[in-house]
Amino acid sequence: MNLYEENLHKTMKYGGIAILAHIPIFFAMAKFFSTEMSIAILGPVLLFLGQFIISKIIKNIRLTSILMGFSTIALSGIMIHLGKGMIEWHFHIFVTIGILCLMANPLVIVAAALTAAVHHVGFYFFLPESLFNYKAGLEIVAIHATFVVVEAIACTYLAYKFKKVLDLQGQINDEISPLVLSVDVASRESRQSCSGLLSLSNQNASAVTEISSTSEEISQMVRTTKDQLNKALVSMKETSDSVAKSSEAILKGETFLASLNKIKKNMEELQVSSSQQLQSVVESVNFISEKTSIITDIVFQTKLLSFNASVEAARAGEHGKGFAVVAEEIGNLASNSGVASEGINEIVDKSKGQLTSSVGSITENLESFQSQLDEAFNSWAEISNTLKSSFDIVEKSSKNQESFLSEISTAANEQSAGVNELTASLNNIQSSSNDALLKIKELEEVVTNLESYSNRLTGISEKIAA
Numbered sequence: 001m002n003l004y005e006e007n008l009h010k011t012m013k014y015g016g017i018a019i020l021a022h023i024p025i026f027f028a029m030a031k032f033f034s035t036e037m038s039i040a041i042l043g044p045v046l047l048f049l050g051q052f053i054i055s056k057i058i059k060n061i062r063l064t065s066i067l068m069g070f071s072t073i074a075l076s077g078i079m080i081h082l083g084k085g086m087i088e089w090h091f092h093i094f095v096t097i098g099i100l101c102l103m104a105n106p107l108v109i110v111a112a113a114l115t116a117a118v119h120h121v122g123f124y125f126f127l128p129e130s131l132f133n134y135k136a137g138l139e140i141v142a143i144h145a146t147f148v149v150v151e152a153i154a155c156t157y158l159a160y161k162f163k164k165v166l167d168l169q170g171q172i173n174d175e176i177s178p179l180v181l182s183v184d185v186a187s188r189e190s191r192q193s194c195s196g197l198l199s200l201s202n203q204n205a206s207a208v209t210e211i212s213s214t215s216e217e218i219s220q221m222v223r224t225t226k227d228q229l230n231k232a233l234v235s236m237k238e239t240s241d242s243v244a245k246s247s248e249a250i251l252k253g254e255t256f257l258a259s260l261n262k263i264k265k266n267m268e269e270l271q272v273s274s275s276q277q278l279q280s281v282v283e284s285v286n287f288i289s290e291k292t293s294i295i296t297d298i299v300f301q302t303k304l305l306s307f308n309a310s311v312e313a314a315r316a317g318e319h320g321k322g323f324a325v326v327a328e329e330i331g332n333l334a335s336n337s338g339v340a341s342e343g344i345n346e347i348v349d350k351s352k353g354q355l356t357s358s359v360g361s362i363t364e365n366l367e368s369f370q371s372q373l374d375e376a377f378n379s380w381a382e383i384s385n386t387l388k389s390s391f392d393i394v395e396k397s398s399k400n401q402e403s404f405l406s407e408i409s410t411a412a413n414e415q416s417a418g419v420n421e422l423t424a425s426l427n428n429i430q431s432s433s434n435d436a437l438l439k440i441k442e443l444e445e446v447v448t449n450l451e452s453y454s455n456r457l458t459g460i461s462e463k464i465a466a
Helices: 003-033 037-058 061-082 087-103 106-126 138-465
Strands: none
Touching: 003 037, 003 061, 003 087, 003 138, 037 061, 061 087, 061 106, 087 106, 087 138, 106 138
16 A cells, blocks of 8 residues: 555545534534434434445545545535525535545545535525525526635645655655665664774774784894804804814824824834844854854863873873873863853853743734734724714715705795785785775764764655655
8 A cells, every 4th residue: 555545544534533523513503503403413424334335345445535525525515504504604615625635636626526516506406595595696606616616626736736745755655765774774784884894994903013013023033043044054164164174184094094004014014024033043042052062062072082181191101291281281171161161051041041032022012012003003993984974974964954054044035025025015004904994984974974864864754654
């Protein structure tokens, strides 16, 4: 049901009430003017019931509203009749036609005007005393008709315009009310969204500030790490140089080890040569000892010969004295030779013992020295191999670490550049966030104004609907 039909229903309802409200008025008029009491009571009741029954049968508010034009003018005719045609009661027709404009149906005005015309013409010819309380000519009827026609034309135009207004009002109510409601809802949601965006923008601004601060700290940490890496690279370079020098020292140690090996070989040759020479000396001493034994045998034979010569000289007597002297001298020589031979034997035996002891001691010392030299050589060789292997590993690890540190330093440089770019981006974001915050505040003001306008439109829409 549109606004126009709602208006018809409302005016029809009030019109029915107005018809029934005339009963006490008509009762008073019938009693005052001594006219028909039955008409005063049954007239409005029949008109109301007729209007009610026909509206239920037809169920078309536009058609039943036309009937209301007839019923109200008929009610005016009853009033004029009960008032015995006094001219003052004719004003009821003009007032009724004016009020019927509220129905905004031009056909209602036309029906009312035709009813008034039929009433005046019919009553003028068939019941003139019920129409005028004085003798009136046809020209009076024509004057009344002229006023009714003029009023009917004006009221028809007003009803038509009022219908247009109601249609427009209905259209406004149908189209603008939802729009106003949508604007109101949109303004509220926009305001909530603006508040949320404002809050989020504040949070984002705070977050960007914190991130910017954290980025600066990270940048400082990256710079510190970069400095530490540079120091580590310098230290690693020094370590690499030290490893290189240590490698050179190991090479020198290997040269020294080769020299020791050469000394070892010379010692072995010296040991062999010394052993051979000492063995030759031992053989010579043994040879002397053998020759000394021969001398001892000669001394023994000489003594034996001297003893025999003495015995033979004693037997020869006087003739053997010279031979006895020779024998005695030979004996003395043999004794001296024996003594010398015994001294030589003692010296040879003593020298032989000392030589044997010296040879054993020298051999033992040479063997001990050679054993110690071999042990030292083996230990140094083992240490040299271990150091060489360790320094090879350290050198390789040092080179790998230097390479890794170089890559880390490069990555740190890239990270530092990235952090600087991030800081610049965050600064741009912060600047954009501040601009967006200002725009959101401006938008919030616009939404607030929009909400105010929406409230005003809602009030206007409610007034239009009323």
